[in-house]
Structures are given as structure tokens and as C-alpha cells.
Amino acid sequence: MNIALTAHDSKKELMVQFCIAYCGIMSHHNLCATGTTGKLISEATGLNIKRFLSGSQGGDQQIASLIACNEIDLLLFFRDPLTLQSQNTHEQNLLRLCDVHNIPVATNIATAEVLIHGLERGDLDWRMILNQNG
Numbered sequence: 001m002n003i004a005l006t007a008h009d010s011k012k013e014l015m016v017q018f019c020i021a022y023c024g025i026m027s028h029h030n031l032c033a034t035g036t037t038g039k040l041i042s043e044a045t046g047l048n049i050k051r052f053l054s055g056s057q058g059g060d061q062q063i064a065s066l067i068a069c070n071e072i073d074l075l076l077f078f079r080d081p082l083t084l085q086s087q088n089t090h091e092q093n094l095l096r097l098c099d100v101h102n103i104p105v106a107t108n109i110a111t112a113e114v115l116i117h118g119l120e121r122g123d124l125d126w127r128m129i130l131n132q133n134g
Helices: 009-021 035-045 059-068 089-100 109-121 126-133
Strands: 002-007 030-033 049-051 074-078
Touching (some): 002 009, 002 035, 002 059, 009 035, 009 109, 074 089
Parallel strands (some): 002 030
16 A cells, blocks of 8 residues: 655654554555655654655645545644644645545544554555445
8 A cells, every 4th residue: 555654843753653663564565755754754664765845845745646646545644733734724635635535544643553453454455345346
């Protein structure tokens, strides 16, 4: 599966720790991330991550374009709900596109853990399930 990773500045360390904890699972998938988040994760885990621009320079929009083209299967976006940046139009668009294209998205670690365990079990291959039933 193709997994996109991004995090607000105050949540980057949490994302790194999450990726360290689940490195074994994530290593079996294609990963991409916004610039700084991807750099930090790659340095801490050794995971191969395709890095885009930083979020403020358009990395969120690059990931959004992949979602719009059905090239992302899962988004982990650790947001800080206590800062004004969570009201960013680009970020809201990213989440809207996940809704439009039925992309599972986690905005916090609790949901990310549920999704990563589902990924490990094979429960998240929803496109294959839709193709079998349709």
C-alpha cells in the first residue's frame, strides 16, 4: 500500500516515535512524506521514504494531488488541534480529498494505531474488497 505521512511541528517527534514502533510493518509498504517529517522519520528508522516539499512550501498539496489521483491508500497526518495552523485551508483540503476518495486517515496516534494494526492484518485492502464485490 502507499502510505503518506505528515505532521505539524509539535507532533513530528510523536510521528517519529510511532514510525520507530511500527517500522517492521511500515517497511513492507511504499512511504511518502512532507519534507521535514520524512527526513526525521528516515533518519530515525532507516525507512525508505519519498520526500516531498515541506508542508509550508507545498508538500501537503503534493500529497493531496496523489490522493486525488488515487495513488495514496492511507494518510497518517498527526495534527495539533491546539494551534491555529490546524485551520489551514490546504490541510482542510487534504482531509476533504480523503473523504471524497475514501482514503483512511488518522489525525492522532490512537487512530493511527488502529489503522496500522488493520494494515498488518490485511483489513485495509479496501480497493480489492470493492473490486471483488463490484
